[in-house]
Amino acid sequence: MLKYFEQLGHKLIEWITIAREFIRLFFETVFWLIVGPFKDKPVNFKSLFFQMVFMGVNSIIIVFFVTFFTGVVLAMQAAPQLDKMGAVIYVSSLVSISICRELGPVLTALVIAGRIGAAITAEIGSMKVNEQIEALETMAISPVRYLVAPKFLALVIMLPCLTIIGDASGIFGGYVVGTTSLKINAGLYLQTTWKFLSRKDIYTGLSKSVVFAMIIALVGAYQGLKTKGGAVGVGRATTISVVTSFILIIIADCILTGIYFFSDM
Numbered sequence: 001m002l003k004y005f006e007q008l009g010h011k012l013i014e015w016i017t018i019a020r021e022f023i024r025l026f027f028e029t030v031f032w033l034i035v036g037p038f039k040d041k042p043v044n045f046k047s048l049f050f051q052m053v054f055m056g057v058n059s060i061i062i063v064f065f066v067t068f069f070t071g072v073v074l075a076m077q078a079a080p081q082l083d084k085m086g087a088v089i090y091v092s093s094l095v096s097i098s099i100c101r102e103l104g105p106v107l108t109a110l111v112i113a114g115r116i117g118a119a120i121t122a123e124i125g126s127m128k129v130n131e132q133i134e135a136l137e138t139m140a141i142s143p144v145r146y147l148v149a150p151k152f153l154a155l156v157i158m159l160p161c162l163t164i165i166g167d168a169s170g171i172f173g174g175y176v177v178g179t180t181s182l183k184i185n186a187g188l189y190l191q192t193t194w195k196f197l198s199r200k201d202i203y204t205g206l207s208k209s210v211v212f213a214m215i216i217a218l219v220g221a222y223q224g225l226k227t228k229g230g231a232v233g234v235g236r237a238t239t240i241s242v243v244t245s246f247i248l249i250i251i252a253d254c255i256l257t258g259i260y261f262f263s264d265m
Contacts (some may be wrong), residue, residue, distance in 0.1 A: 056158030071173025095174030124224025
């Protein structure tokens with residue numbers, strides 16, 4: 001029994017240490033983005049632009065198809081149930097609200113976590129095991145300023161943009177099903193969509209995407225900076241990064257949904 005409690009205590013201390021280091025990385029990143037430019041060189045805008053293209057522009061296609069077919073499936077699944085109540089026209093509002101509130105931000109974040117979060121960890125982790133991180137520190141260059149801050153800022157900017165594209169493509173997927181398979185008039189479909197879709201549904205989804213972007217960038221960077229063990233260690237850190245990002249995104253979504261929608265009840 002004593003051995004069991006010792007193992008539990010070691011695990012608890014380990015998790016507290018990880019949480020403290022993670023929070024420290026967040027504040028250090030924010031420091032280099034806000035205060036750092038007044039004390040040192042600002043974030044490299046060339047690197048920032050490259051990261052924005054890599055994270056945002058190159059991810060448009062996959063985000064479009066994932067959310068488009070999600071809208072299609074959502075409309076096809078909801079239509080039979082609504083048809084029993086003679087309310088098939090409300091497929092449009094169900095799709096638009098579901099996509100903008102939850103599915104658009106969450107699915108986009110999960111796609112980006114799998115694609116970009118893994119890339120961040122692999123890049124920084126490879127530099128770590130090849131001792132390039134230590135080389136930067138030897139030259140008095142902060143790895144957080146040089147590697148983490150541009151990625152963090154680029155993802156915070158681009159993930160909301162991708163979420164907007166995801167929302168639009170998901171609504172378009174529902175529109176395609178509604179106007180073709182369900183025979184709903186196109187003008188009536190769009191009118192019903194905008195009638196029930198409120199600003200709150202849109203801005204809450206976008207604000208969630210900002211939080212998700214922070215999670216993906218920080219988890220990827222943290223795991224990369226803690227990588228050890230050569231190529232095997234890079235693969236292990238990448239896997240942990242993606243799984244951890246997925247879990248934290250779902251938890252954050254649950255908390256934010258409770259704050260936004262149930263606090264008003």
